[in-house]
Amino acid sequence: MLKLWGRTNSTNVKKALWCLEELQIPYTRVDAGGAFGVVDETHYIAKNPNKLVPCLEDGELVLWESNAIVRYLAAQYGQGSLWESHPAQRAQADKWMDWVTATLAAPFRPVFWNIVRTAPEQRDMASVQASLDACGKLLAIPDQALATQPYLSGESLGMGDIPLGCYAYAWFEMPIERPDLPHLRRWYEQLQRRPGYQTAVVTPLT
Ligand SMILES: N[C@@H](CCC(=O)N[C@@H](CS)C(=O)NCC(=O)O)C(=O)O
Secondary structure, three states, X not given: OEEEEOOOXXXXXXXXXXXXXXXXXXXXXXXXXXXXXXXXXXXXXXXXXXXXXXEEEEOOEEEEOHHHHHHXXXXXXXXOOOEOOOHHHHHHHHHHHHHHHHHHHHHHHHHXXXXXXXXXXXXXXXXXXXXXXXXXXHXXXXXXXXXXXXXXXXXXXXXXXXXXXXXXXHHHHOOOOOOXXXXXXXXXXXXXXXXXXXXXXXXXXX
């Protein structure tokens, strides 16, 4: 059976978990990272020398990097659903996956860490405001894309929706001021109606 290493409150772990739930693949999950430790243990470092989560095991395959895990699960188990076989269409999904990691993740981090993981009196609110402004401008890009198509991956949910879907939960549920992004919100509300999203992503922000 597939084994996923990683704590459920990690956005990167949520990506893999949501795929597993969406594809209804039997799996076991082992708490690792953060307060659970494990990532510093020799056996784990042998699997993932970055000492980070998530890490997936599927038979002989040991795989780290959350987007690579999403792509693998979609290709191996999600043909006709999360995986798009047409290269041009799949490239659109790839684009959003890479955009989240390369562009959105860095400005998103100070917001999340200050608002969710830092006591109110210790928060760097100047950094939060600057990051919120940056994130608002960036999220206008998928908002615009979602004005003309139901999902980032196209006509139906695909792997391209997975990373931003995990960030969207924190974005819409943190007690922050958000710019009005109606298409992004409509998409987020659609994700909320998916049982797999509820199980894997809609968990307490900690
Ligand atoms: N690029 C990596 C980043 C992985 C990462 O930064 N994971 C964080 C959790 S989101 C982590 O393992 N932090 C240390 C820990 O939890 O102990 C990926 O996408 O998988």
